[in-house]
Each structure stands twice: as C-alpha cells, then as structure tokens.
Amino acid sequence: MDLRHLGRTGLRVSRLGLGTLTWGRGTGEREAADLLKTFWEAGGTLLDTADVYADGGAEYLLGRLLSDLVPRRDLVIATKAGSVPDPDRRFDASRGHLLAALDASLERLGTDYVDLWQIHAFDPDTPLEETLQAVDIAVASGRARYAGVSNFCGWQLAKAAAWQLAGPGTRTRLASTQMEYSLLQRGIEREVLPAALDLGVGLLPSSPLGRGVLTGKYRHGTPPGSRGASDRMAAFVAPYLDETASRIVDAVATAADGLAATPLQVALAWVRDRPGVVAPILGARTRQQLGAALSVEELSLPEEICRALDDVSAPVHHYPDHDWSAL
Incomplete structure (x- = not known):
C-alpha cells in the first residue's frame, strides 16, 4: 500500500487507515486480530483509536495484539483524548x-x-492555548510523536493551527484533522478543508462510506445484521437513508457497473483521492469487509466519473461562498 505524508510533516502513513470504534464492544479479540493481521499484511500502517472507545477497551485490546501479533515498529498508532462520559460536560x-x-x-x-x-x-470551556500547551508537553516529553485534532470546525482548526505555527521551534505543528467526509457528507468542503489545505494539515476522513450506506446495502431495505438494523447504531445510519442520499447511492452503483467495480470501491476511491485527504479511516467489522475495502487499491476513478459523482453529490453552499462581486 502506498504511503502519504501526514500534512506538512515527515510522518508517513498508509493511504488507508483502520479504525477501532467497535473493538472491545462489538468486535472481540479474535475478530480484531483477524482485522489487524489482514490490514498489516496488505501494507497498512495507520491504526486509529480513542480513549473512550469501549470505555478504554479498544486501546486495551489493541495493546494486547501489539504485543502478540504485529511488531509495534510497523504501525502508526493514533489515539484521541478529550471526550468524557459525562452528560454535563461532553468534552x-x-x-x-x-x-x-x-x-x-x-x-x-x-x-x-x-x-x-x-x-x-x-x-469551549477551556482556553485553546491551554489545550495546545498540553499538546506541546506531550510531544516534548516523547509520549506523542505528532499531534492533530478531530471534529474542529473551520475557525477552530484555523485558530489552533495558526497558533501553533506562530511559535516555530517551540510549538508542535498540527499534522492532521479527523472529520467525517464522504459523498454523502461534504460539509467540510465549506471551511474545514480550505483551512486544512492552506495550513498544511492532513485530512483523515472518518465514515468514508457514509456510515455504510454507500456500499449499496440499504438500497432495497435494511438488511438483518447491519448497523441500520441494530438498536445501538440505527440512529447513526438513519440520516443517510433519505431521498437525497438515495440518488447519490444510485449514481455510485451506476458508476460501479460501468467500471466492473463495487459501489464500495467507487465511493472509497472518490474520497481517498480528494485534495487534502491523507487516509480514510475504515470501520470494517469483519475480515471480509476489510478485504473488500482494501481492494480499492486496485482502482483509480476516471476523471469523467469523478466529475459526475461531484455533480450529483454537490452540497448547496450560499453566501459567502459564491462570488458576489457582480451584485
């Protein structure tokens, strides 16, 4: 698998990442081991987790597998901090x-x-300078090699990245931002992505398959055993089961038929090769699902297919995005 630089840093990561959101909860040790080994054998290096996934269970499970299955030196381990299981203060x-x-x-x-x-x-309850000081301490102490953010809107990302760049040699450049991005969710193109491109921050898209909807599995109903059929995840999938999403999914399926590919491959190739994208994070639950996603490495979309998908999924942006100079 090809490697890409994470933002304007020397860190290189595989151009597909493996997420661990369900590890330690819906994904047990045996399934996680199969996923990790399959990903590693395909040349994947970037593993994404967080301290709150399964209340720490995902990190614990990954740690067990690192000691027994895959050499630590072969992997780029990315984790997150800042979320708290407290209804009165989420972050x-x-x-x-x-x-x-x-x-x-x-x-x-x-x-x-x-x-x-x-x-x-x-x-919003902590000064951003204090948050970023923790980043600098973590890197200076060697506990973290690089740093990034997740779920920051455009002005928040720009403020954080610019603050870090204002103190060269004393502050840690932000390497990445992780945001949801797919043919069904292009909202970051309004402000987040332009800020990331301008400031040299690499994008790690989460839910690159539109929470599974872009695979086409929901075109004729909700299949048993899918996330959309589960009590826990149904509300997560539901926003992408409307008429607008259906038109986009149909277009992806049509493109896949013309390319002798799968809708999954087409949707994933589209986001993988967007400007600013470094590595979409795959949320596979089984080795078969992961293998299907990894097969996208064999596909590059023709320019005319990309343009057609751009058009059918184009978000509606009004003022101030349009050129109002003629008014």
Whole structure:
C-alpha cells in the first residue's frame, strides 16, 4: 500500500487507515486480530483509536495484539483524548485531563509513545492555548510523536493551527484533522478543508462510506445484521437513508457497473483521492469487509466519473461562498 505524508510533516502513513470504534464492544479479540493481521499484511500502517472507545477497551485490546501479533515498529498508532462520559460536560480539553488521559492510554496500549495524539473535540470551556500547551508537553516529553485534532470546525482548526505555527521551534505543528467526509457528507468542503489545505494539515476522513450506506446495502431495505438494523447504531445510519442520499447511492452503483467495480470501491476511491485527504479511516467489522475495502487499491476513478459523482453529490453552499462581486 502506498504511503502519504501526514500534512506538512515527515510522518508517513498508509493511504488507508483502520479504525477501532467497535473493538472491545462489538468486535472481540479474535475478530480484531483477524482485522489487524489482514490490514498489516496488505501494507497498512495507520491504526486509529480513542480513549473512550469501549470505555478504554479498544486501546486495551489493541495493546494486547501489539504485543502478540504485529511488531509495534510497523504501525502508526493514533489515539484521541478529550471526550468524557459525562452528560454535563461532553468534552474536557484542559491540560490536566488531557495529559492524564494520555498516560492512561499509553498504559492500556502497552507502549511508551503514540505516533499521533489527537484532541477529540473542541472544548469551549477551556482556553485553546491551554489545550495546545498540553499538546506541546506531550510531544516534548516523547509520549506523542505528532499531534492533530478531530471534529474542529473551520475557525477552530484555523485558530489552533495558526497558533501553533506562530511559535516555530517551540510549538508542535498540527499534522492532521479527523472529520467525517464522504459523498454523502461534504460539509467540510465549506471551511474545514480550505483551512486544512492552506495550513498544511492532513485530512483523515472518518465514515468514508457514509456510515455504510454507500456500499449499496440499504438500497432495497435494511438488511438483518447491519448497523441500520441494530438498536445501538440505527440512529447513526438513519440520516443517510433519505431521498437525497438515495440518488447519490444510485449514481455510485451506476458508476460501479460501468467500471466492473463495487459501489464500495467507487465511493472509497472518490474520497481517498480528494485534495487534502491523507487516509480514510475504515470501520470494517469483519475480515471480509476489510478485504473488500482494501481492494480499492486496485482502482483509480476516471476523471469523467469523478466529475459526475461531484455533480450529483454537490452540497448547496450560499453566501459567502459564491462570488458576489457582480451584485
């Protein structure tokens, strides 16, 4: 698998990443081991997790597999901190909480450092400078090699990245931002993606298959055993089962037929090769699903197919995105 630089840094990662959202909860140790081995054998390096996935269970499970299955040196481990299971305060990006969370993550992972440490979300109750100071401390101490953010809107990302660039040599450049991005969710193209491109921050798209809808599995109903059929995940999938999404999914299926490919391959290839994208994060639950996603490495979309998919999925942006100079 080809490698790409993460933003304007020296860190290189595989151009597909493996997510662990369900590890330790819906995905057990045997299934996780199959996923990790399949990903590693395909040349994948980027593994994405978070301290709150399965209440720490995902990190713990990954740590067990690192010691027994795959050499640590072959992988780029990315984790997150800042989310808290507290209904009164969903995010805590204070310096004390973040650094304590990082230490706990390292213990669960069984490693001395993470390759990429990400602030899981913007915390409006903590000064951003304090949050970023925790990033600098983590990198300076060697507990994290690179740093990024997740779920920051455009102005939040621009402010954070610009603040870090204002102190060269003393502050850690932000390497990445992780955001949902797919043919069904192109909202980041309004402000987040332009900011990332301008500031040299690499994009790690989550849910690149539109929460599974772009595979086409929901075209004729909700199949048993799918996320859309589960009590826990049905609400997660539901926003992408409307008429607009249906038109986009049909267009993806038509393109796949013309290319002798699958809808999954077409949708994933589209997001993988968008400007600013470094590595879409795959949320496969089985080895078969992961193998199908990894097969996208054999596909590059023709320019005319990309244009057609761009057109059918184009988000509606009004002022101030349009050129109003003629008014």
